Amino acid sequence: MLRIAYNLYLYRELIAALTYKNIVIRYKQAYLGILWAVLKPVMLMLVFTLMKGFIGIETGSIPYPLITFAALIPWVFFQESVSEGVNSVTSNAALIKKIYFPREIFPLTAMVTKLVELAISFGILAGMMVYYRIIPSAYIWWVPAFILYTMVVALTISFFGAAMNVYYRDVAQAIPIALSLLMYGSPVIYPLSLVQKKLLIEQAAGEWSDRLYMLYTLNPLVGIIDGFQRVLIKATEPDFGALYPGLILTLAFLPISYWFFKRAESWFADVI
Template identity: 85%
Template sequence: MLRIIKNLYDYRELIAALTYKNIVIRYKQAYLGILWAVLKPVMLMLVFTLVKGFVGIETGGLPYPLITFAALIPWVFFQESISEGVNSVTSNAALIKKIYFPREIFPLTAMVTKVVELAISFAILAGMMIYYKIIPTVYAFWMPVFVLYTMVVALTISFFGAAMNVYYRDIAQAIPIGLSLLMYGSPVIYPLSLVQKKLLTERAAGEWSEHFYTLYTLNPLVGIIDGFQRALIGATQPDLQALYPGLILTFSILPLSYWFFKRAENWFADVI
């Protein structure tokens, strides 16, 4: 791990240069510029709010647009980081063939690029909180932890996906479909409290209810999204029981994902 950190530190200028290049290319000659970064979560929030008007969703008295946008911030950051990360190696084929440097820089750079967009989304959320007169509390200091956790989850998937995409280009096509399905398995449209009510309180699945809930919380985005909503909007401590399953799964898979990436990178230049 120390060697990995040292490598990234040694190539910090390259990471900064690639990040700047990605941002410039992405928004060059775009009339709205970087505002396109927040168009997706804003539009999704409006659509979900419209749907909520027809389908009753309990929010505990909190404004639905606010808790939905708070859920979309980590979700969109996660989704975009993976989408860019999986394609990061193949999209830099010319650079890979010219010179060697740690290839994990590509997925990492793709994710760092999205941090800029994440900051803009936080600014919009702050404006919404002022509008709804929601004052952040000391629990808001959990935010850096959740952002870092989201980055780790995104890198865990990106390392494996980026390596596989070099050999099987179908991966880049399958990732968006998988992420779309995963969104419905995450508390984005509905709050986690609704799942807890159905499975833990009403025991909708009978004796299997607790097992289904544990399986549900293996999705790291469940704890992350719920944590965002609780810490920022609900002014309460994050539900650690909802965090642990996904956290343990992520840190169990991360070393394997990174090992697979480093093993596969030996043939990137030949295959790509």
């Protein structure tokens, strides 16, 4: 992690230039420009709100659109960072063949680019909170920590996926499918409290309920999304019991993923 932070500082100007290039290329001839960045979470929120009318998901006194959009902010940031991070090395083949610099710059740049879109999403959430008269509490200072945690999770997957994608292009095709499935295994459409009610209180899976809940919380997005909703909307502290399993798993796999990426980068220019 320290090596990543060092390269982030050392090559900050290159990262800034590549980030600017990515943003300009993506939205250069788009009529709505960078507003397309928030179209995805807004449309998903509307679809999920419509689904809620048929399914009947309970969110208490908190408006469902608000709590869903708060869940979609970290989820879309994670999903887009991973999707572009996995493809970041192969999409910059020309640079890789011409000059050397640490190749982890590409997944890092893909993630930094998404921070711009994340900021716009926060602006929309702020407007929704004003509309629904939700006042943020002191727990809002947890938000930077959750953003950093989301970035670490995205990088853990991106490093391994980007290296594998150089050698096996099927990875790029499989990632969108895997992320779509992961969304249903994360509390985006439904709140974490619903899972806790079914497994921890009602013991819906019998003697396997506690183990299934532990397995569920190994997904880092569970703690991240629930944490966003708690500190932004519910004005409560994070549920550390839901955070720790995924955090421990992420910190265990990040060094392995980065080591694998650095081992594989020696042959990127030859294979790509």
